[in-house]
Amino acid sequence: MTILTLPSAVAEMPTAAEITGRLDAAAGPDRQPPADMADLTARLRALLNVQAHRQTPLPLGGGLFEVVITGPDGAAEALERMDVQQGGCGPVIQDPAGWLYWLVPPGTRRRWAWHSYAVCLGAPHTLLLPPLNRDAPPGAYWLRPPRSDRLVPVEPLRRVLAAARPEPAPHREIAAHLGSAH
Numbered sequence: 001m002t003i004l005t006l007p008s009a010v011a012e013m014p015t016a017a018e019i020t021g022r023l024d025a026a027a028g029p030d031r032q033p034p035a036d037m038a039d040l041t042a043r044l045r046a047l048l049n050v051q052a053h054r055q056t057p058l059p060l061g062g063g064l065f066e067v068v069i070t071g072p073d074g075a076a077e078a079l080e081r082m083d084v085q086q087g088g089c090g091p092v093i094q095d096p097a098g099w100l101y102w103l104v105p106p107g108t109r110r111r112w113a114w115h116s117y118a119v120c121l122g123a124p125h126t127l128l129l130p131p132l133n134r135d136a137p138p139g140a141y142w143l144r145p146p147r148s149d150r151l152v153p154v155e156p157l158r159r160v161l162a163a164a165r166p167e168p169a170p171h172r173e174i175a176a177h178l179g180s181a182h
Contacts, residue, residue, distance in 0.1 A: 056128070065151055068154075070170060071099065072099065082157065092143040095140045103146070104120065132145060
């Protein structure tokens with residue numbers, strides 16, 4: 001019976017992971033994952049937690065959504081107008097203090113101009129999403145739950161907020177909160 005012996009050079013062979021790494025490096029930037037996908041796993045876990053009816057923090061920005069924050073007084077009028085314009089408003093959360101969080105498309109914060117009645121936040125901030133089945137207090141809840149991939153469109157929202165004038169304006173409260181977070 002012959003026993004197969006391998007030359008010592010085989011011991012120096014790269015592993016599959018090393019080979020894949022070398023191929024990825026040789027392929028250049030087209031093979032590298034986009035920078036905004038680096039936290040995809042964390043975002044998917046967060047969304048699965050929300051779907052499983054758990055309250056979950058989710059980083060804003062990236063490819064999911066950002067938020068426009070408004071006060072509660074006058075918000076019912078704004079919600080009704082957005083319901084009419086969208087055939088049912090996109091997702092909106094209300095927190096225990098009464099603030100409304102309108103989920104808007106990613107990239108909105110970059111284009112957001114000053115608004116007297118609203119502030120837009122994106123990365124690096126995090127939003128605590130209530131469970132999908134929570135539609136009333138206690139805690140944060142969905143005034144308008146998410147439906148498929150619909151978000152609140154920015155330009156109609158800006159016009160509706162200018163007309164409805166939800167108070168109080170969130171600027172001072174958000175500035176104070178962000179100042180205490182640093």
